Amino acid sequence: MTLAxxxxxxxxxxxxxxxxxxxxxAVTVDHKRLGIMYVCFGLIFxxxxxxxxxxxxxxxxxxxxxxxxxxxxxQLFTMHGTTMVFLVGxxxxxxxxxxxxxxxIGARDMAFPRLNAFGLWLFVFGAILLYxxxxxxxxxxxxxxxxxxxxxxxxxxxxxTFSPGNSTDYWILGIMVSGFGSITTAINLLAxxxxxxxxxxxxxRLPLMAWMMLVVSVLVIIAIPVLTGAQIMLLLDRSLxxxxxxxxxxxxxxxxxxxxxxxxxxxxxxxxxxxxxxxSEVIPVFSRKVIFGYPLxxxxxxxxxxxxxxxxxxxxxxxxxxxxxxxxxxxxxxLISIPTGIKIFNWMGTMIGGQIIFATPMLFASAxxxxxxxxxxxxxxxxxxxxxxxxxxxxxxxxxxxxxLFGGTIFGIFxxxxxxxxxxxxxxxxxxxxxxxxxxLFIGFNLTFFPMHVSGILGMPRRVYMYQPxxxxxxxxxxxxxxxxxxxxxxxxxxxxxxxxxxxxxVAGNDPWNAWTLEWATTSPPPEWNFDQVPTVGSARPLWDxxxxxxxDSNHEGIS
Amino acid sequence: xxxLSVCCLVGIQGGHAATEGSAIVCxxxxxxSAVNVNAGDLNIFHSASPPAHEIRELAWLVFGISAGIFIVxxxxxxWSIIRFRKRKVxxxxxxxxxxxNPVELAWTIIPCIxxxxxxxxxxxxxxEVELESAPAGxxxxxxxxxxxxxxxxxxxxxxxxxxxxxxxxxxxxRPIWLSLRSADVIHSWWVPRLAGKTDVIPxxxxxxxxxxxAEGTYLGQCAEYCGNQHANMLLRVRVVSVEAFEMWCAxxxxxxxxxxxxxxxxxxxxxxxxxxxxxxxxxxxGAFGPNLxxxxxxxTIGAGAAPLNPQTLRAWIDDPQSIKEGCNMPSLxxxxxxxxxxxxxxLTLK
Numbered sequence: 001m002t003l004a005x006x007x008x009x010x011x012x013x014x015x016x017x018x019x020x021x022x023x024x025x026a027v028t029v030d031h032k033r034l035g036i037m038y039v040c041f042g043l044i045f046x047x048x049x050x051x052x053x054x055x056x057x058x059x060x061x062x063x064x065x066x067x068x069x070x071x072x073x074x075q076l077f078t079m080h081g082t083t084m085v086f087l088v089g090x091x092x093x094x095x096x097x098x099x100x101x102x103x104x105i106g107a108r109d110m111a112f113p114r115l116n117a118f119g120l121w122l123f124v125f126g127a128i129l130l131y132x133x134x135x136x137x138x139x140x141x142x143x144x145x146x147x148x149x150x151x152x153x154x155x156x157x158x159x160x161t162f163s164p165g166n167s168t169d170y171w172i173l174g175i176m177v178s179g180f181g182s183i184t185t186a187i188n189l190l191a192x193x194x195x196x197x198x199x200x201x202x203x204x205r206l207p208l209m210a211w212m213m214l215v216v217s218v219l220v221i222i223a224i225p226v227l228t229g230a231q232i233m234l235l236l237d238r239s240l241x242x243x244x245x246x247x248x249x250x251x252x253x254x255x256x257x258x259x260x261x262x263x264x265x266x267x268x269x270x271x272x273x274x275x276x277x278x279x280s281e282v283i284p285v286f287s288r289k290v291i292f293g294y295p296l297x298x299x300x301x302x303x304x305x306x307x308x309x310x311x312x313x314x315x316x317x318x319x320x321x322x323x324x325x326x327x328x329x330x331x332x333x334x335l336i337s338i339p340t341g342i343k344i345f346n347w348m349g350t351m352i353g354g355q356i357i358f359a360t361p362m363l364f365a366s367a368x369x370x371x372x373x374x375x376x377x378x379x380x381x382x383x384x385x386x387x388x389x390x391x392x393x394x395x396x397x398x399x400x401x402x403x404x405l406f407g408g409t410i411f412g413i414f415x416x417x418x419x420x421x422x423x424x425x426x427x428x429x430x431x432x433x434x435x436x437x438x439x440x441l442f443i444g445f446n447l448t449f450f451p452m453h454v455s456g457i458l459g460m461p462r463r464v465y466m467y468q469p470x471x472x473x474x475x476x477x478x479x480x481x482x483x484x485x486x487x488x489x490x491x492x493x494x495x496x497x498x499x500x501x502x503x504x505x506x507v508a509g510n511d512p513w514n515a516w517t518l519e520w521a522t523t524s525p526p527p528e529w530n531f532d533q534v535p536t537v538g539s540a541r542p543l544w545d546x547x548x549x550x551x552x553d554s555n556h557e558g559i560s
Numbered sequence: 561x562x563x564l565s566v567c568c569l570v571g572i573q574g575g576h577a578a579t580e581g582s583a584i585v586c587x588x589x590x591x592x593s594a595v596n597v598n599a600g601d602l603n604i605f606h607s608a609s610p611p612a613h614e615i616r617e618l619a620w621l622v623f624g625i626s627a628g629i630f631i632v633x634x635x636x637x638x639w640s641i642i643r644f645r646k647r648k649v650x651x652x653x654x655x656x657x658x659x660x661n662p663v664e665l666a667w668t669i670i671p672c673i674x675x676x677x678x679x680x681x682x683x684x685x686x687x688e689v690e691l692e693s694a695p696a697g698x699x700x701x702x703x704x705x706x707x708x709x710x711x712x713x714x715x716x717x718x719x720x721x722x723x724x725x726x727x728x729x730x731x732x733x734r735p736i737w738l739s740l741r742s743a744d745v746i747h748s749w750w751v752p753r754l755a756g757k758t759d760v761i762p763x764x765x766x767x768x769x770x771x772x773x774a775e776g777t778y779l780g781q782c783a784e785y786c787g788n789q790h791a792n793m794l795l796r797v798r799v800v801s802v803e804a805f806e807m808w809c810a811x812x813x814x815x816x817x818x819x820x821x822x823x824x825x826x827x828x829x830x831x832x833x834x835x836x837x838x839x840x841x842x843x844x845x846g847a848f849g850p851n852l853x854x855x856x857x858x859x860t861i862g863a864g865a866a867p868l869n870p871q872t873l874r875a876w877i878d879d880p881q882s883i884k885e886g887c888n889m890p891s892l893x894x895x896x897x898x899x900x901x902x903x904x905x906x907l908t909l910k
Binding site for chain 2 (some may be wrong): 387390
């Protein structure tokens with residue numbers, strides 16, 4: 001195998017009209033274009049969800065804020081949560097995997113290219129359906145339009161009695177449709193990773209990111225159908241008068257919680273494992289060292305996947321479960337901290353003894369290690385059932401899950417975007433703007449979400465449009481709100497960076513980071529067919545082997 | 561993050577101090593306003609009842625272990641960031657270390673031990689706090705969550721049932737066993753200084769308990785999102801001496817004294833829609849809203865949305881939506897004279 005040096009350009013494409021080019025994007029089945037579209041839509045919804053979050057923080061900056069009315073506030077947190085999980089996290093992560101996995105495993109495309117396009121457009125359609133509710137739906141008491149039942153939509157608040165109108169139906173259908181898209185993408189990724197690997201790439205030579213996406217795909221295929229099923233039951237309750245969750249007629253609201261969280265907890269790992277995958281690529285390259293303990297990393301990933309299916313009821317410690325069930329779910333939840341801890345230690349073991357280059361992707365990765373450790377530790381606190389009887393549904397929980405999902409998933413996405421942007425566009429993002437962006441986001445993030453832990457300990461429940469002025473909460477809420485302004489400045493710099501770099505960024509070349517996985521062996525951007533010649537690999541770091549022919553990794557396989 | 565952590569600890573203490581100052585300003589106006597310097601203090605660490613004590617002790621243990629892990633991990637992280645940054649003298653690639661079985665075994669086994677310790681501590685505290693049945697000598701109180709207020713039914717020493725709303729009055733030192741039910745959606749009963757939260761779920765009976773050690777007012781609020789006015793579904797527990805509790809029960813059970821100032825208002829109460837939702841013993845039997853038989857014995861109105869006094873009562877009846885936007889009580893668009901009469905009547909419900 002050799003590093004590609006050129007690929008034939010397609011002059012016809014340059015001269016095409018705008019309409020023809022848009023048509024090209026709409027009908028494409030190329031995994032790279034689909035991946036880019038996923039990321040672009042995800043970024044748009046990231047900005048929208050960010051604006052929703054900022055409006056909530058504006059309202060809560062003071063005890064009796066008057067920025068929005070209660071009904072609007074309830075829509076804001078519902079839409080913020082739903083959007084971040086289903087329209088930002090899922091599409092961006094699955095989209096980046098869509099772009100990268102075939103390149104990383106030396107394949108020409110995904111296993112099912114047309115299914116791939118179908119998945120993207122289902123996601124887009126579901127997202128539009130959800131957001132159309134702002135225009136077309138009626139909510140509680142006709143006062144509101146968008147869904148306002150919270151992102152986990154607890155029954156029986158979603159029952160027709162308490163949620164008249166049809167905003168909740170928009171929530172059900174929008175998420176259900178985009179969920180089908182996620183399932184198809186997961187099936188596709190699974191098939192691709194299992195059968196499309198290039199010659200020589202055994203499972204134990206997969207890039208760690210591909211391993212993590214393999215586990216994520218399995219989790220998506222197990223978890224999302226449970227949500228879809230529960231949503232269909234809810235839809236039947238609402239539109240055909242059935243009583244699954246209708247407590248006025250013998251239905252069970254606890255059943256909804258079990259079904260939702262059986263999806264909801266694996267979902268957390270669906271959102272964070274791909275980011276772990278990005279970091280598992282970024283940290284070795286910028287530490288200039290091979291990943292420490294590859295087999296243990298794989299084992300930890302698979303363990304997380306398994307255990308994550310048995311911890312869901314830790315979201316339900318306050319519903320009055322028996323002591324035995326409470327103890328079981330506490331133990332399983334604490335157990336998951338072991339493989340997660342192993343990952344953190346192995347990443348740090350990779351950095352120790354390295355020559356770390358703090359380019360923007362690595363800044364995000366090292367900040368992630370610090371932040372995620374903190375979020376993991378507050379997670380341990382929340383696994384301790386009696387402590388959760390105080391903390392659950394308080395702002396402490398809001399602080400906790402932003403530390404893991406923002407500090408994990410979103411930092412991972414930005415680390416990955418800075419790392420792979422040159423591959424996808426052929427140009428580097430500005431490092432100068434990137435570093436400003438990182439520091440603003442890092443400071444703003446901590447300022448926003450750290451004080452929430454304190455608010456929670458001081459007794460502030462989540463999902464309140466106002467809080468009492470005499471409870472010592474003002475300072476902490478004000479700090480949180482100020483943090484949002486700093487984050488917003490950072491995000492603006494990122495958008496600016498993308499817009500400038502797309503036109504004027506430094507030309508990247510094939511392998512700007514001196515990296516080791518196959519995507520860097522082809523051109524930037526890669527041709528439609530990815531590789532002129534399907535590569536053959538002899539280790540998990542094929543480009544290392546080429547660059548260091550005297551000490552190829554294959555000499556070290558099986559030794560650790 | 562280190563700086564922030566320190567701020568946090570200072571803040572948890574500082575928050576306490578701040579509330580002591582402001583509580584006096586916000587002291588309730590009602591007749592029973594036993595001023596409690598800690599009224600605005602909901603800090604889960606300032607426990608005042610056995611379940612909250614148990615949780616606090618466990619919390620400190622978990623905090624301690626977490627702080628240890630945090631310091632070690634962040635310390636190593638910062639050290640490696642500083643120590644192993646690429647320097648100008650570095651040439652070529654560093655030594656490639658593929659892993660180390662003893663090291664990896666160590667950082668697998670040590671977390672296992674920590675997890676075991678935490679699990680055992682958790683199970684122990686669950687058994688201390690989560691009781692299967694009412695403790696001996698407990699006062700058994702029925703709690704019913706409504707969108708967006710609380711209904712309480714508790715037995716007086718005579719055995720008669722006192723029905724009240726939004727303010728739970730209990731005797732000091734006696735275990736209180738709460739049976740939690742919901743009339744509509746899921747709520748959660750959370751008074752942080754007395755006990756952790758327990759969800760109030762329709763079709764699903766739950767229990768919780770506490771035993772307040774000192775007299776005073778303990779605040780909390782609904783902790784499960786329950787719709788529009790979730791934020792104003794506040795909890796208020798007044799812990800009083802045993803004698804004061806008995807007197808309060810007797811007063812709650814006493815029939816209304818007919819008062820001339822309330823005659824017109826009472827007629828309006830029956831004539832207008834009020835009686836459909838509100839019960840007043842001997843007058844009406846509505847069950848959708850709070851029982852008003854002894855309305856004026858309470859400190860707040862609208863489940864804590866405003867202090868209760870003649871001005872706020874008048875404003876509330878004129879337009880509840882102006883105080884608690886989205887609540888289920890409509891404005892009846894009363895004329896000023898009707899409003900005066902209804903308020904005058906309600907003021908007699910002591």
